[in-house]
Structures are given as structure tokens and as C-alpha cells.
Amino acid sequence: VTILAPQPGRGTLMPIGGAEDKRAARRILCRFVELSGGSTARLVVIPTASVRWTATGERYRKLFLALGAETVDCLSPTDRGAANAEANVALLDQATGVFITGGDQLRLLSHIGGTAVARALRARFAAGVHVAGTSAGASALSRYMIAFGRSGEVPSQRMVQLAPGLGLVENLIIDQHFRQRNRIGRLTTAVALCPGMMGIGLDEDTALIISPSGACEVVGSGSVTIVDGRNLEHTNVYDVKRPYPINISGISNQTLGHGERYELPLYEQAAGW
């Protein structure tokens, strides 16, 4: 497998399905350090999604230093005032990579959505900084975010709640702990609510590495499920009462394992949904 080379311009986006290996080969976390410059990587960890943000941030700080990163800072705005504070924004100035931890994606967005830190993160990503997010941090990367929902196979009304995410990518809906928590129903429902977009379901210990061109590579021990809604023909999501099943036609699903490639036509459509 050829490793995708970083490209100038926008950064590489790396959603991870949660529970990535932190003790053995750690290939997902290694890959993120390597992508961000290896021994010259200057990383910022944002652990705000986690209730135990201090411990979570410290754990990743130690992990990334052990994997050879040059510096690792934690950016932990615990209220919206801190997320608008210049000192916190400045932490992003020198970063080559930003890592967003797990926890609760709506907790993260309630603290930093619409703040200077979120705007700076988008600006830095647009300028080439790589951004990874695991579990809640993965869901938070896109513009429309699965805030919460319930498990199950059958796409159904009110199965999923959407909210604004960080907006690093426009047309993806990202879900995580995918196979482990049986989330195909809620991801498909989300795609019905967002016709034309692509759903990305990440198993645990599995990442999708999305290069600036949209060329993707799967890394990890699980699979990535792609719910392709670009040619969605019809959905009755507007007609169904809670919590009954919805219809959706014209979507196609794929499942990709470690080393597999995929082309996401993402950024051309950026203003295009």
C-alpha cells in the first residue's frame, strides 16, 4: 500500500471510529504523527468532548510524545469564553496536526461551535494543517453532524438528531463505533435527511484518511462503510411519523477494509450541496 503523500493546500482529514489501538502497533495514531511531520510534528489535542478532559488530553499527549511528536499541547476550552480567548486560538498557530478526542460530539460543539477556536481550526485546516478526530471527534468534523441517535438496522424517523459540526468537510455525515454499536440504521436515516451527501460509518480502530484531493485510504482493523447518497432517488422521510421506518431508494453501500482506496468527490462539491 502506497502511503498517500500530504498535498499542499488543505490538510488531510482523518476520522477514526473510536477505540483505536493505543498499546500495540498503534498504527492509526502512528499514521497521524507521521502525516503531521513525524519528529517535527507539533500537535494540538482538543479533549473538550470528554467529561474527563484533563485525563483524556494528558493520555493522548503522552501517547503522541511516545510516538515521536516534537510537541503536544492540549487545547481545552471548558466554556465558550475560553473558546473565544486569544491565548487558546494562538495554540493552533504553530500546529501541524490537530487531534480531537472522543466523548460527546454535542458537548464539544456546545463549547466551541461558533467560537474563535472553531473558526481558527477551519482556517488552519484550509491552510494545510491535518485534523484527526476519534469517535465523537470524528462525527464533529463535518458540517452536518450526527449529534446523537439510537442503534438498529432499520432506518427510522427520529432515529438520529443532527446539529452543526465543525464544518471541515461539507458533504459527509460521519458515524463511529459503527459495527460495534449497530449504527447502519441511523447513518442511513441521516443520509435520507441530507439527500445527495455521503455517509461514512467507521468501525472501531479504523480510520479513513481523506487527502485534500478526496483520495481516501482505510487504515485499521475494522471496516469503513460508505452510504453513498449522491444518486438518491426518493425518500419519504418527510412523511413518516415517529418512530416508523422510512423508505430510501437509490443509495448504494460499500464496505472497505485496511489498505483499500476510495475517491470521495468532496471538495469540488464544497459549495455545491
Added chain:
Amino acid sequence: VTILAPQPGRGTLMPIGGAEDKRAARRILCRFVELSGGSTARLVVIPTASVRWTATGERYRKLFLALGAETVDCLSPTDRGAANAEANVALLDQATGVFITGGDQLRLLSHIGGTAVARALRARFAAGVHVAGTSAGASALSRYMIAFGRSGEVPSQRMVQLAPGLGLVENLIIDQHFRQRNRIGRLTTAVALCPGMMGIGLDEDTALIISPSGACEVVGSGSVTIVDGRNLEHTNVYDVKRPYPINISGISNQTLGHGERYELPLYEQAAGW
């Protein structure tokens, strides 16, 4: 009251709370025709939100012709294929104003979200075409749309479901039939899910005319309620289980009647949430 002059660049946006007067003075509909050029107005009506789209479109066509518009066409994509068809897109080419009817906003977006018609509408609005929407058509104008929800005063978890809207404005959440259907709870919950954004609650027969500069004017027999979330301090929306009340602090509400003005700092923040 000075009428806001149309400005070059982006069009004027005109969300209407539904049930606008169609028999007497018709001042909201008159205002839209006038804004779009009066006797030289070339209007396109999009009635797709309505189940009875043919009748709804025809009703507005007759109304706008009676109010002096030069031409009125109906653009009614009844499936996503039609919403990607060149002939339908071309209907927007010569329009000076577009009017989106009521019905069900998620029905509208399920048919045209992510299609060529939606992209053309955004492009035409950016080039100066004025866009009005009533009821469902008002909610559909913004990027994050209230898809559905329940009535009540108390902001509560799962009270509102968000989905992608047409994206003509970034940082507003628009609700309608506001006082008549007691929707302050769901609009406030939506602002909690979208911290930093502004909620706009439109009573029936009431419009907010939003000029390209963000200068606004209220027209109609009811009120416009503004739920200003720009300085939101804290919300526990991520912590509350269904369907319990949520906390939200730092928001401020205003209610404005006919002829009142307001400045929405909208477009400067366009890339900024």
C-alpha cells in the same frame, strides 16, 4: 417607514411566517412584487413543499399576476431527477424574484436538496435575485433548517429536528406560525443546538425583509421574535435525556412589530460560524 432599497450583489431575503394576507391589502406579497421589480418582476414560484403543488403554485401565480408582476412561472420538480433537469434550472435564469411556498420544508428539501435547482437558486440569490419563502418556505431558506418539532414554551431535548436547508443564509434558524403554534420552546432548543446563531420566529402574516447588508425591516400584522444566541454562555443540551428541559444561558430575546428595524450581522459571519 422608509422602504429599504434593493442593493447590488446578493438578493434580499424575505422569510414570511405563513398565512400571509392574500385577499385584502396583501402588503407582504405586494412588497415582494415591488422588491422584484413591480411591473417588470419576473417571478418563479416553487410549490414543491406543498402536497397539492399544482394548485398551490397556480394560486400564487394568479396572485402575483394580479399584483402586477410581468411574468410568473412555476418550478415544480416532483422528483430529484426533475430537480436536476436543465429545463427546470433554466427557469431561474431570467427570474428577478423566487417565491417558495408553504407545505412541509423537509418535503421540499427531500426533492431539491443537493440538486442542480438548489445550487442554481443559491447562485442566483448570490447574484441579486430576491428570494421569499412562506411557512415551510421560510424555514427552508437557511443552512440549518428546523425540519419538524413539537410545540411548547419550554426548551426541551428532542423537541426539534434539524436538517440541511437551502443555505441562502448561514447563521439563522427560522421558525414560522410562531405565536400561533407556540414555538418558542423549539426555536430556543434549536439555538442551543446551534450556539452562536440567531433564531428568527415569524408570526403568521409577518415577514422579515433582510437586505444584503443585513439591515432588516418587519412587515405585517404580527411580530418577529429574535432569539439572539450570539453571546450564548452555556447550554447543557448535550447532557439532557429525552424529553427533559434543557438549560441555556446568555441568550436574549426581542420582539419586533410592523415597521421596526433590526441589524443582523449576517453575511460578515458567513464563513464564520
